[in-house]
Amino acid sequence: MSGKKVNIWFWIFWIGFIVIAYGFITFVTAIWSAEAAKTAGQLGIYGSLIIGVIGIIMVVLGNLKK
Amino acid sequence: MESAPKRKAVIFGAPIAWVAAFGALIGIFSLVPMIFYIFGGGFISAGMIIFAPLAGVILGPWAGMIAGLIGGVIGMFISPASYPLGIIDAFLSGAFISLFWGLVNRKYMKFFIPWWLLWIVICIIWPYHFPGPAGGYSPAPEPYYTLSWSWTYVGFVLYITTLGFIPKWISEGAKSSRKTIGLLMYNFIANTSWMLPWKIIYFGLLKYPAEIVAADNIISWWAYTLPMVIATTIIAFATLEAMRKSGMYRPPGGIL
Numbered sequence: 001m002s003g004k005k006v007n008i009w010f011w012i013f014w015i016g017f018i019v020i021a022y023g024f025i026t027f028v029t030a031i032w033s034a035e036a037a038k039t040a041g042q043l044g045i046y047g048s049l050i051i052g053v054i055g056i057i058m059v060v061l062g063n064l065k066k
Numbered sequence: 067m068e069s070a071p072k073r074k075a076v077i078f079g080a081p082i083a084w085v086a087a088f089g090a091l092i093g094i095f096s097l098v099p100m101i102f103y104i105f106g107g108g109f110i111s112a113g114m115i116i117f118a119p120l121a122g123v124i125l126g127p128w129a130g131m132i133a134g135l136i137g138g139v140i141g142m143f144i145s146p147a148s149y150p151l152g153i154i155d156a157f158l159s160g161a162f163i164s165l166f167w168g169l170v171n172r173k174y175m176k177f178f179i180p181w182w183l184l185w186i187v188i189c190i191i192w193p194y195h196f197p198g199p200a201g202g203y204s205p206a207p208e209p210y211y212t213l214s215w216s217w218t219y220v221g222f223v224l225y226i227t228t229l230g231f232i233p234k235w236i237s238e239g240a241k242s243s244r245k246t247i248g249l250l251m252y253n254f255i256a257n258t259s260w261m262l263p264w265k266i267i268y269f270g271l272l273k274y275p276a277e278i279v280a281a282d283n284i285i286s287w288w289a290y291t292l293p294m295v296i297a298t299t300i301i302a303f304a305t306l307e308a309m310r311k312s313g314m315y316r317p318p319g320g321i322l
């Protein structure tokens with residue numbers, strides 16, 4: 001499938017951006033009104049924030065090792 | 067150097083395995099919330115925000131639409147609350163996302179322009195002017211109602227005026243800053259065209275009052291379009307860069 005040599009860190013780096021986008025967009029929309037926060041719940045709010053941080057870690061680690 | 071798939075199991079130029087994989091991802095991720103509605107009561111799923119637009123961008127509109135429909139049907143069964151209109155929702159919240167995101171590609175402009183104009187006309191006329199009160203719908207307050215669809219007029223003008231350079235700006239060799247702005251515009255155009263059928267069919271079938279539709283249209287700028295365009299731009303940028311740099315196969319219908 002792949003014509004160029006890429007390692008697992010290459011994919012961790014780029015997928016990290018998608019994880020960041022997911023985490024922080026979800027977090028922002030979960031806290032932008034009381035009704036949205038009620039739908040999201042504690043799990044939705046803190047879970048999405050944690051996912052965003054995981055995305056940052058993926059991008060940093062991936063960038064260092066790719 | 068990209069390599070073509072060894073087998074000829076392709077549909078509209080896209081490997082069938084990719085179409086199936088995108089379909090499965092859209093379906094499974096319909097369970098995962100991503101954009102919470104500002105007035106509560108629900109969410110737009112990660113399947114709709116991440117994988118359905120990517121299917122259109124990578125596979126092209128036709129193969130992407132098939133993937134989106136597969137995902138929509140899977141989502142309809144595993145997350146029925148997210149698909150209140152059943153199979154219609156499988157099209158609106160699955161197939162149509164991939165279709166519209168794929169159609170923004172300039173090579174489909176001869177289909178996309180009349181298709182978009184058709185939906186603009188439908189949204190203005192049906193159902194609040196025709197059949198209107200005779201069909202049990204509240205009359206549309208004009209010009210407020212027609213103007214409330216402003217985001218799609220802006221999107222359409224942006225599409226027409228940027229046809230000449232967006233393809234260059236999002237191409238492989240473009241600067242990162244241009245690529246980002248190009249993808250922001252691409253996703254804004256896709257979002258503001260897709261929201262027409264997504265909204266009007268919901269509102270029409272569920273018989274929402276015209277004033278509510280107009281009010282929802284006004285908040286759409288920042289409640290739906292803003293988060294969705296930012297998210298899809300980051301995701302599309304990362305995915306396109308990764309796929310281009312890794313030398314993966316590029317389906318001819320997409321923008322890779």
